[in-house]
Amino acid sequence: MLKRIQRVKGLGVFGDYAAGAETSEFGVKNLIYGWNYSGKTTLSRLVSTLERKAPPPDLPPFSFVIDTDNGSITEANYPTSPLVVRVFNADFIAENLNFAGSSFKPILLLGADSEKAQKQIDELEKELGAARTASEHATKTVAANKKTLDSAKTTSASAIKTAMGIVEAFGATQLEKQIGLVKIDPAQFRLSAPEIEEKLKLARAKAEDQLPPLPSVAFPLIxxxxxxxxxxxxxxxxxxxxxxxxxxxxxxxxxxxxxxxxxxxxxxxxxxxxxxxxxxxxxxxxxxxxxxxxxxxxxxxxxxxxxxxxxxxxxxxxxxxxxxxxxxxxxxxxxxxxxxxxxxxxxxxxxxxxxxxxxxxxxxxxxxxxxxxxxxxxxxxxxxxxxxxxxxxxGAFKNFPSDKTDAINTLKLHYAQKFCADNRTDAHAHRQTRLGNCAKAYDARAAKLAERIQELKAVISKSQLGREEINKRIHSLLGNNSVHIEVVKVGDEERFQLRRSNGKPAKHLSEGEKTAIAFSYFLTRLGEIKKLSEAIIYIDDPISSLDSNHIFQVTAIIKEAFFYQEKLGAPWTTRCKQIFLSTHNFEFFSLMRELKPDKTTARGYLVKRVSPSSSILTDLPKSLSDYPSEYHFLFGILNEFQQAPDKRDFRVLMMLPNAARRFLELYTYAKYPDTRGGTVDQRADRIFGEVKSKRILKVLHHFSHANNIERLAENNELMCDIEAAVKELMTALEEEDPMHMEALRAAVA
Known part of the structure; x- marks a missing residue:
């Protein structure tokens, strides 16, 4: 098991992180809470190095020390670590969701192994295409040469038939037979001019008895x-x-x-x-x-x-x-x-x-x-x-007399040898053999490439075996009428295709749908692990972009997949060796916190920014660990700031604007829940009055967005405004709602 992230250097916001002595060691179940941009995903990328046995993609080199129950893992020895680790995070989604094909027919290739195989297939298919093109060119040349010679045979056969005045079938095929008879020794079949004239007279003789023609078959098909x-x-x-x-x-x-x-x-x-x-x-x-x-x-x-x-x-x-x-x-x-x-x-x-x-x-x-x-x-x-x-x-005549027949046969052989001489059939045969051998060589190359491509396709097909289980999980998260995976043919290849309930290819997937699909695939792929009880699972924000209804469904799926109770009322036990769950969503955090193994195996942590470029991992504060309400946590931040001796310390300021604004949203809505569509400003005006409300909210609005860290760093002269705004807020609460303030302070004491 992982016991502690002892040190990290050069990894994003953990540029120079060292674990504090007061931070608890990891347990079997570890719940990590932190706002966006606090460093949760960075921690998951650190743990993913133990799974992939390689650093996360697109990151500069970094160093780390992770304590385990079998010694420390560092950047020097992690490739040989025996730990079985599986991580679900943004990198997993990027590596396992790949849409290919035209925009109206998206094909979903699931699995990094499939994508790697597909890249190899793409390269091999280029070679295969070149080999087949070369073979096709040689084959077409053979066919073109044959067509030219066949055309010459047809023309010659027609001329021969006309010259002899025969009505029997004599075309290129018949001429070819005659050529086969004369090609060994053509000279012996050559006739002189007088011989040709004599034979032609006999060949042109008319038959005496010819049967009446048969009527053609014709029907009115109505x-x-x-x-x-x-x-x-x-x-x-x-x-x-x-x-x-x-x-x-x-x-x-x-x-x-x-x-x-x-x-x-x-x-x-x-x-x-x-x-x-x-x-x-x-x-x-x-x-x-x-x-x-x-x-x-x-x-x-x-x-x-x-x-x-x-x-x-x-x-x-x-x-x-x-x-x-x-x-x-x-x-x-x-x-x-x-x-x-x-x-x-x-x-x-x-x-x-x-x-x-x-x-x-x-x-x-x-x-x-x-x-x-x-x-x-x-x-x-x-x-x-x-x-x-x-x-x-x-068109056929009765048999001619034997001498007429002999004359015709003799003329056929003469004209056949003449055709061979005029068209240099020996050179043509040699050229055709050489081109045919080239085509065979290209075909053999193509066959080997095709065999390798089929082997790689088998890898992709293997990754599709769990598609039914994936569909079950997708439907559990998004509903039966959302999207599902079907196996379709793309050329000669099988691929996954996302389709809507109406049978049409799914286009313009939302971020929530992508997360649900990727998380479903992640859970299904855990079946490849021989023993889940020996695996360390790290799940980072599985409810990203999902609404509150889906949050409950994700919680139920995680509960079913990774936790069980020996009997009703007993502590929850993990099915895996160790599990980490990180999130920015307080509702999901609260739901997962309800799965309570005994206190010796469950831990809670907070990831927070302490400067524009650094974050820390600490134990959950009392306001988060002891109470099920985000409201208590937010007040705890404000209370900590009010009691801090140095109110310009970034450790306090990092979370303050967002916390104060969110606290005001919850407090004012609780006071005036009847304001449909009303803003926090409107509700605050009713409670504190417009003047005081504007003094509090103006600075909080300015700093309480995703880029608040950069604004704090760039506006040091305005930090005093934050202090004044928070002081104004706390004073207003004490004046307007003293009993409420007293209860809040008691809750976080």
């Missing part, structure tokens, strides 16, 4: 447009102004009545039972079958006709109608076409069934049966594949 008409009709309800409910609810009876109604026109007797038929009854029934209903049924019938007419059919060509080379392939291509047509027609049948149901029950809404998407596209794609083969089939 199903989708018709289906857009179906749903409105299914949901339409005809005019029901004269509808008979019984018939509307019983479609079979309604159909029967509809059929029989026309049979009873101008008749007085029922054809079914022989009973009389009343004219008013016939009129009522006729009104039920309104013109709107008739039109509706006619629309249903028209749409059914349109649907029936949209059905598709295709007759597969007979084998005798197809060139032998294409029969098997065409049959295979037609199978998915017939399948697509069947699915298309099935959808029509489904729509027809829906319309039939609507026809049977026109006064009821019919929900359209689901129809698979993309049916028309499936038919069109399958038809396109069939047409490709039909086109090829229609």
């Amino acid at each position: 199903l989708d447009s018709i289906l857009t008409e179906v749903e409105p009709l299914l949901s339409k309800i005809p005019d029901m102004a004269h509808t008979i409910e019984h018939l509307a609810q019983n479609p079979s009876v309604e159909s029967w009545i509809s059929t029989g109604l026309s049979l009873h026109a101008h008749k007085a007797e029922c054809e079914f039972c022989g009973g009389g038929v009343k004219e008013d009854r016939l009129a009522t029934l006729s009104a039920h079958f309104s013109k709107d209903l008739a039109n509706h049924k006619q629309n249903l019938a028209n749409l059914k006709s349109k649907l029936a007419g949209a059905e598709l059919s295709y007759t597969t060509p007979k084998d005798a109608e197809v060139e032998p080379a294409y029969r098997a392939r065409l049959t295979q291509a037609i199978e998915p076409l017939q399948t697509a047509i069947a699915a298309y027609n099935k959808a029509i049948d489904i729509a027809l069934q829906d319309l039939d149901r609507k026809s049977e029950a026109p006064f009821k809404t019919v929900t359209p049966s689901p129809v698979p998407a993309g049916l028309a596209k499936a038919v069109a794609d399958a038809a396109k594949a069939v047409n490709v083969l039909i086109d090829s089939n229609n």
